[in-house]
Amino acid sequence: MKQFSTSEILNSLPKQFFASLVKKVGEYISQGYDVINLGQGNPDQPTPAHIVAKLQEAAVNPLNHKYSPFQGHQYLKQAAADFYFREYGVPIDPDKEVAILFGGKAGLVEIPQCLLNPGDTILVPDPGYPDYLSGVALAKAEMVRMPLREENNFLPDYGELNGNVLDRAKLMFLNYPNNPTGAVATHEFFEETIKLANEHDICIVHDFAYGAIGFDGKKPVSFLQVQGAKEVGIEIYTLSKSYNMAGWRVGFAIGNESVISAIELLQDHLYVSLFGAVQEAAAEALIGPQDCVKELNELYERRRDVLISGLHSLGWNVSAPRGSFFAWLKVPEGFSSTEFANILLEQAHIMVAPGIGFGEFGEGYVRVGLLSTEERLAEAVERISRLEIFKENSPNGEPLKAETEE
Numbered sequence: 001m002k003q004f005s006t007s008e009i010l011n012s013l014p015k016q017f018f019a020s021l022v023k024k025v026g027e028y029i030s031q032g033y034d035v036i037n038l039g040q041g042n043p044d045q046p047t048p049a050h051i052v053a054k055l056q057e058a059a060v061n062p063l064n065h066k067y068s069p070f071q072g073h074q075y076l077k078q079a080a081a082d083f084y085f086r087e088y089g090v091p092i093d094p095d096k097e098v099a100i101l102f103g104g105k106a107g108l109v110e111i112p113q114c115l116l117n118p119g120d121t122i123l124v125p126d127p128g129y130p131d132y133l134s135g136v137a138l139a140k141a142e143m144v145r146m147p148l149r150e151e152n153n154f155l156p157d158y159g160e161l162n163g164n165v166l167d168r169a170k171l172m173f174l175n176y177p178n179n180p181t182g183a184v185a186t187h188e189f190f191e192e193t194i195k196l197a198n199e200h201d202i203c204i205v206h207d208f209a210y211g212a213i214g215f216d217g218k219k220p221v222s223f224l225q226v227q228g229a230k231e232v233g234i235e236i237y238t239l240s241k242s243y244n245m246a247g248w249r250v251g252f253a254i255g256n257e258s259v260i261s262a263i264e265l266l267q268d269h270l271y272v273s274l275f276g277a278v279q280e281a282a283a284e285a286l287i288g289p290q291d292c293v294k295e296l297n298e299l300y301e302r303r304r305d306v307l308i309s310g311l312h313s314l315g316w317n318v319s320a321p322r323g324s325f326f327a328w329l330k331v332p333e334g335f336s337s338t339e340f341a342n343i344l345l346e347q348a349h350i351m352v353a354p355g356i357g358f359g360e361f362g363e364g365y366v367r368v369g370l371l372s373t374e375e376r377l378a379e380a381v382e383r384i385s386r387l388e389i390f391k392e393n394s395p396n397g398e399p400l401k402a403e404t405e406e
């Protein structure tokens, strides 16, 4: 069999950090271990029944068996606009300010290719969602990482970026509620971001993948809610998390008209739009009954409470996430994130994601997904309580404490 060599651009794509971990977990499972998988970000609940029913009904309509219009159906763009007005009070022109996406990831990977030339600078959060790096590599852009530090509530400190970098930067990715830290943004932070974007001509892309998941009665802020946001950027919204539709591949970009039309132009060359029945079901999700979103949010909050209060009872004073379905736990002193994740896997058969996989500034943390039942999370806490290191490393046999603030 001939082995064809791959292109330079393909060879430049970032390596999948978590692949080896997933393989290792697979080995434990195949040996019969009961692994509690808290390492991945795949929603565990089914899509709400009324959305599935809409897909079933729409799937038998022969009109949906044809090509969908390039750029998607008008009714879905209208539904996205109605959703933003209802949820965030933001008026949107469905014809010019919405682009339908094959999930948020597709949009996030496309945007650097839409707006950057090789060598152009993009600002990316660190730690951050690894797929941002794929779009950066495909655009041959130069990436500058913005550290997200706990002492700054995991928001970038723009004062840390030097003026040259800011002048060179053309694009910035942000993501709140944040994967992996569980942090949320404030109105003031977005105001500061818009000011910076105006001063330095930077296009802001706010990834709002976890927009529906905010705890303690606080609804996450949309970037577009803040005055002037549309002038400087867009938001990426996905139905994957809000409606448990990760497998359906549907989302949308919303906001600045020039960015939306650039995305649509690129997509015209890459695809025809999504299956019509998926578009009908997505519209149903956005404008149909919303109780399912509230219930989902409550479910994640209960899981968060089981995990965090359980860990606190061991004396491990980790911080509670404010949104998203991840907890970002500072590892006990003396361990790297990978070492600690390995201990959890090898000694407690719990898989978590080592923070270093999300960037240099993720070192010292592990990410735990709230995508298992309360019972499984409680069991994870119980297994952690039996870990040798919780006894061995602590003075007087007291449980180990991570150096975290509440």
Ligand SMILES: Cc1ncc(COP(=O)(O)O)c(C=O)c1O
Residues within 6 Å of the ligand: 041, 102, 103, 104, 105, 106, 129, 175, 179, 207, 209, 238, 239, 240, 246, 250, 251
């Ligand atoms: C921060 C963040 N952005 C975007 C996505 C992409 O989601 P999707 O492509 O399913 O819309 C994810 C998925 O895990 C994510 O965590």
